[in-house]
Amino acid sequence: MTLKRTTERIIGTRSHVEFINVFDKESVESKSDTIRMFKKWALEFLTEPHPDLGRAGPVCPFTGPSVDRQLFWAGVLDDANIDFDTMAAIAEDMADIYQELPPGEGKDAIFRAIVAIFPNISNFNVIETVQLQRKSKFVKNGLMLGQFYPGCLQPGLWNDDFRPLDSPLPMLAVRQMVSTDYPFLATRSEWMSAYLKKFAPTMPSPARAYIVAKITS
Known part of the structure; x- marks a missing residue:
C-alpha cells in the first residue's frame, strides 16, 4: 500500500491521521501538549525501573533504544467520540505504516514503534475491543498491538499487582514481535x-x- 509521506510525517490512507517522529528534535508537531505529555510519560515511566515491576531493568526495554535512535512515531486524534470502525482503521493504518518506517532492515529495525493517541475519549472499551479483535492479524504479521489507557487493569508479567498499561493517555501501540x-x-x-x-x-x-x-x- 502506498502511504502519503513527507519528511516529518506519514499519513494513514484509511484514517488520514498524521503520524510524526516524536523524538525528532526538528519536528514542530512534537511540541503539542498531547505529544509533550506522551513524551514525558514515555521517558519517566517506560524507560525507568519501577519498584513494583517484579524484575530488574526498565518497564519497557525497547522504549529507551527506540527514543535514542529516533524511531518512535505517534499520531493524535482529538475527537472525543471515536467508534470501533474509526479506531480499527487507525490500527490497520499503523500496521501498514510500521512496515514502511525506517530502518526497514538491520539490527535497529526491532526498535521501531508507533502509537495512536486519543486524548479526549472516555470510552476505553473501544480500545480494548479493537485491540482484542485485531491482535490476531497483527500477530500473524509479526507485530504486537497493545492497549494503554487510564486505569487499565491488565497485570504485569512479573507482578500481578503492577499495571504497566495504566497510562495518562488512551493509546494503541504497535511494535515488532520479539x-x-x-x-x-x-x-x-x-x-x-x-x-x-x-x-x-x-x-x-x-x-x-x-x-x-x-x-x-
Missing part, C-alpha cells in the same frame, strides 16, 4: 502458531502444531 513475547501469546493456538513460525521456522509444521496443542490445551 522472542520474549511468548507469555502474551500462549493463551491462543493461532498466536502460538504465528510465534513458532517466526522464531522456529526450521521446525517441521507437524512439530509446531504438536507443541501449540500441548501449550494451549
